[in-house]
Amino acid sequence: MQLLQIGFSHKTAPAPVRETLARLAPERLLAAYLEAGWPQTVALSTCNRFEVYLWGRAAAMGPPALSGGRSPLLEGAAASQSSAVRLLERLAGCGLEACAQARRAEAAVLHLFEVAAGLDSLVVGETEILGQVKTAYERARACGLTGKHLNVLFQRALYVGKRVRRCTAIAAGQTSVAAVAVQLAEAIFGELTESLVLVVGAGQVAEQACRHFLCRKVKGLTIVNRTSERAEALAASLAGWPSVRVRPWAGLAPALAAADVVLAATGAGRPVITGELVSAARSARSGRSLFLIDVAMPRDVEEAVHGLDGVYLYRLEDLERIVAENIRSRQGEIEKARLFVRQKAAEFCAWADSVSRGRERSLSHCD
Amino acid sequence: MEPALFLASLIFYALAAAAAYLYLFSRSQRWSVLTLHLLGAGLALHLASFLLRLRVFWVFPENRYLLPVHGAFGALSALALALAVTFFLVERTRRLGILGAFVLPWIVLFSGAAALAKPALAPLPPELRSPWMNLHPVLLTAAYAVFTNAFGVGLALLVEDRQLKSRAPAQFCYGLPSLDELDRLHRRITAAGLALLLAGIFMGAMWARRAWTAPWGWDAKLLGAYATAAWYAAYLYMHAARGWRGRRGVCLAMCGFATLVLTFLGGDFMSRLHGYVFRGG
Numbered sequence: 258m259q260l261l262q263i264g265f266s267h268k269t270a271p272a273p274v275r276e277t278l279a280r281l282a283p284e285r286l287l288a289a290y291l292e293a294g295w296p297q298t299v300a301l302s303t304c305n306r307f308e309v310y311l312w313g314r315a316a317a318m319g320p321p322a323l324s325g326g327r328s329p330l331l332e333g334a335a336a337s338q339s340s341a342v343r344l345l346e347r348l349a350g351c352g353l354e355a356c357a358q359a360r361r362a363e364a365a366v367l368h369l370f371e372v373a374a375g376l377d378s379l380v381v382g383e384t385e386i387l388g389q390v391k392t393a394y395e396r397a398r399a400c401g402l403t404g405k406h407l408n409v410l411f412q413r414a415l416y417v418g419k420r421v422r423r424c425t426a427i428a429a430g431q432t433s434v435a436a437v438a439v440q441l442a443e444a445i446f447g448e449l450t451e452s453l454v455l456v457v458g459a460g461q462v463a464e465q466a467c468r469h470f471l472c473r474k475v476k477g478l479t480i481v482n483r484t485s486e487r488a489e490a491l492a493a494s495l496a497g498w499p500s501v502r503v504r505p506w507a508g509l510a511p512a513l514a515a516a517d518v519v520l521a522a523t524g525a526g527r528p529v530i531t532g533e534l535v536s537a538a539r540s541a542r543s544g545r546s547l548f549l550i551d552v553a554m555p556r557d558v559e560e561a562v563h564g565l566d567g568v569y570l571y572r573l574e575d576l577e578r579i580v581a582e583n584i585r586s587r588q589g590e591i592e593k594a595r596l597f598v599r600q601k602a603a604e605f606c607a608w609a610d611s612v613s614r615g616r617e618r619s620l621s622h623c624d
Numbered sequence: 625m626e627p628a629l630f631l632a633s634l635i636f637y638a639l640a641a642a643a644a645y646l647y648l649f650s651r652s653q654r655w656s657v658l659t660l661h662l663l664g665a666g667l668a669l670h671l672a673s674f675l676l677r678l679r680v681f682w683v684f685p686e687n688r689y690l691l692p693v694h695g696a697f698g699a700l701s702a703l704a705l706a707l708a709v710t711f712f713l714v715e716r717t718r719r720l721g722i723l724g725a726f727v728l729p730w731i732v733l734f735s736g737a738a739a740l741a742k743p744a745l746a747p748l749p750p751e752l753r754s755p756w757m758n759l760h761p762v763l764l765t766a767a768y769a770v771f772t773n774a775f776g777v778g779l780a781l782l783v784e785d786r787q788l789k790s791r792a793p794a795q796f797c798y799g800l801p802s803l804d805e806l807d808r809l810h811r812r813i814t815a816a817g818l819a820l821l822l823a824g825i826f827m828g829a830m831w832a833r834r835a836w837t838a839p840w841g842w843d844a845k846l847l848g849a850y851a852t853a854a855w856y857a858a859y860l861y862m863h864a865a866r867g868w869r870g871r872r873g874v875c876l877a878m879c880g881f882a883t884l885v886l887t888f889l890g891g892d893f894m895s896r897l898h899g900y901v902f903r904g905g
Contacts, residue, residue: 423653429795440798444788447802544867546803563789567870575791582792 260406260609262365263341263357264308267379270356277349278307283393286348287402293344297407301372301393303386305379310369311341312406366410366609367602373418374598375427382427382587382594387418406609409620417601424597425590430583434576435469437583438550441571442518445546454478455516457509457530458523459487462552464494466520471498478502479516481509483523510534514541519549521557532561535568550576626680629673630701634735636666637708641732644724648796656721660712663728667708670735674705677743686747693761694748696741702761703888704734706769714773714813722783722800726776756831763824764849768884770817771856774810775881778874781806785871807869811860814877818856825849848887855880 265275279302290298290311297312338359346353360368368377373390375382394411397403403411422428431437439449446452454470456463459482470478477500482488488503495501504512513519513534521530530549539547549570551558556572563570604620611618640662647655681692693702711727714720784800787793801809832841840846859877862868868876 426795441788441793443802444784444793444797444800445803447805542867544863544869544873546870566872569788571791579792586795 259312260362260365260410261311261338261341262308262360262368263311263338263345264306264360264368265353265356266306266308266358266377269358270307270353274351274353274356275305275307277351278302278345278353279304281348283396284400286345287397287400289344289348290341291402293340295341296402297404298402299393299397299407299411301390303389306372306377308372309341309345310365310407310410312404312410363602363606366605367599369410369414370417370598370602370605371595373414374421374594375418376421376591376594376598380432381591382422382429384422384428387415387422390418391415406612409608410605413601413605413620417598421594421597425594427587427590427594429590430579430586432580432584432587434573434580435466437576437579438466438520438571439469439473441569441576442548445548445569446517449473449475449518451476452517453515455512455519456480457519457521457557458482458553459484459491460522460524462522463520464491466522466550466552467491467495467501470518470520471495471501475518476500479504479512481506481512483525483529510537513538513547517545517548519547519558521549521551522553523557524553525557526555528556528559530558530562532559532565535559535562535565539565539568626673626676629669629676630735631739633666633669633673634732634739636662636669637704637728637731637735640666640724641728644728647721648725653721653799656724659721659724659728660715663708663712663715663724667705667712670701670705670708674701677701680745684747686753690748690753690758691762692743693765695744697738697743699761699765700734700738700741702765703768704731704738706765707731707734707772710766710769710773711776714777720777720780720801722780722796723773723776726779727773730772754831754834756827756834760824760827760831763820763827767817767820767824768888770813770820771852771881771884774813774817774877777806777810777813778877778881781810781874782871803870807873810874810877811863814856814880815860818853818860821849821853821856825853844890845887848883848890852880852883852887855883 265278267275270278281300281302283300283302286300286309287298290309295311295313299310301308301310339354342354342357342359345357369390371377373387375384375386378386390411394403394407394415398408431440442449442452449470450473452475454475454477456467456470456478459480463480463482467478467480478495478498480488480491480501480503482491482503483506485503485505492501492503509529513530514537519530523529530551535547535549544567546567546569549558549562549568550572551570552573554573558570560570562568608618608620640659643655643659643662646652647659677692681687682689691702692698707727708731711723711731715723780800781803784793784797784803784806787797788803800806829840856877859868859873859880862876863873
């Protein structure tokens with residue numbers, strides 16, 4: 258099989274190298290490889306990886322040489338890999354050979370399928386990579402740089418990626434506290450674009466929470482803090498967002514009545530959101546649900562409010578427990594996904610061999 | 625042919641209910657899709673059997689243009705059909721997935737009960753040969769079906785609420801519509817059901833004015849229907865005026881559903897004038 262993959266991932270290449278490679282114009286890169294004698298090329302660029310898939314030069318066959326020792330018998334293959342990396346070095350204007358990783362034939366197919374399935378991602382199972390693989394493939398196809406082999410390879414990779422996510426729970430559950438908090442809020446209110454968020458506190462955690470919720474395009478965000486100056490300073494640091502406002506500490510009760518999601522992160526040392534305060538707010542809310550997130554230690558919100566109808570209080574340890582459970586559940590699914598990916602990679606390799614022998618086997622997506 | 629089609633539809637409904645339960649416990653989307661396909665097949669077979677039954681029913685000139693929805697088989701089969709149609713429509717537009725586990729067993733129950741009953745094949749009694757009688761049972765059957773769907777949505781809301789209160793929600797929770805959306809959907813479906821119920825009662829009153837010479841009678845089924853309407857009206861009022869959203873509102877509406885089931889089944893034995901389901905009155 259004449260497939261060669263040169264990769265720079267978060268595991269092998271430092272961020273500045275990946276940034277330099279990510280800045281390369283894909284069309285220019287593809288054209289350069291075509292000129293260098295690679296008739297089929299796909300370049301995949303994401304924040305965590307930069308990879309080039311090349312097909313078509315016989316010299317690409319053989320075991321990898323960049324990361325291992327060179328055999329005199331395989332000088333041709335090594336030269337082919339080195340030339341592929343040198344071309345990248347020329348375009349990027351920096352040395353790359355030390356952090357490049359090469360894979361060939363079955364290993365390259367297996368790697369691409371693992372990438373598409375999210376098995377090689379920082380957050381295993383993340384779905385964004387599938388779209389990025391698709392974009393990379395479509396861009397190369399639009400440039401006329403994918404022939405039969407790379408077309409089938411990438412279409413197969415997309416199929417494997419979708420199938421793994423559909424048939425395993427590899428992508429189930431969020432794996433960060435902030436994402437779990439947003440997911441819970443969405444389970445109560447749906448899209449957060451119509452929800453009002455109240456942040457009680459103005460420290461570092463409060464600032465992170467503000468940014469996280471503003472990224473979800475919430476309808477409005479109110480900051481209430483015991484020290485108004487700090488609340489004003491936090492609002493000023495969020496000046497780019499139009500829907501941020503500050504209310505004085507005395508305005509906590511009306512702000513609570515208006516809000517849908519409340520994040521409490523003060524250093525008060527005693528509950529500042531009491532059962533009475535929430536009960537009073539509920540009567541002014543026409544039965545709307547209220548989601549409270551208490552990330553303060555000692556607690557900012559009295560535990561009793563969770564017993565109120567339509568009020569949901571989650572503390573930091575609740576969110577952390579959900580994250581831990583999600584990660585544990587994903588781990589269990591990884592082996593299942595790897596097995597499926599290996600099976601599909603072997604099927605593709607058998608198909609590629611059958612094509613090279615002139616007796617093409619059928620490769621259906623419906624199995 | 626017609627009984628075979630009806631039996632086949634019952635089998636598909638049962639398979640759809642089984643797939644809905646598998647979806648509930650496995651969280652795999654494929655079971656949800658399979659549920660809808662199996663239900664669609666069951667619905668098509670049920671409709672075909674209903675049309676064949678209509679052809680046989682209309683052999684009697686007295687029955688022409690009237691619907692075969694009287695008697696145990698007619699009433700239960702029509703109820704299962706209406707339920708399958710409304711569920712299919714709700715599921716197609718909202719894809720709640722989880723709703724199937726709460727609604728489809730009712731379809732299987734009503735279809736199964738209908739399959740045990742013997743279809744009545746005779747000219748309708750003269751007093752039932754009225755256009756009001758065509759609308760009265762059809763509207764009420766549709767109302768029952770809509771309320772059963774509301775019950776399913778309400779149950780989904782209660783399950784999700786309980787999961788969120790547990791602070792360790794299961795994964796399927798995130799696949800459900802949000803609590804707010806379920807609450808809105810529950811209110812809308814209930815409002816539609818109440819409109820159908822009131823219209824059905826009105827049609828019955830119009831018929832009764834001619835058949836019984838009075839639109840009103842002290843009948844268990846009638847009282848049950850009014851009690852059902854009262855529960856649902858109370859729910860809609862409390863939801864709008866007192867903010868009884870979520871769990872509290874759904875519990876109130878479920879009292880209405882319990883009354884409805886009692887009215888449909890219990891009322892049949894206690895009613896002098898409406899014992900058509902099991903007593904063939």
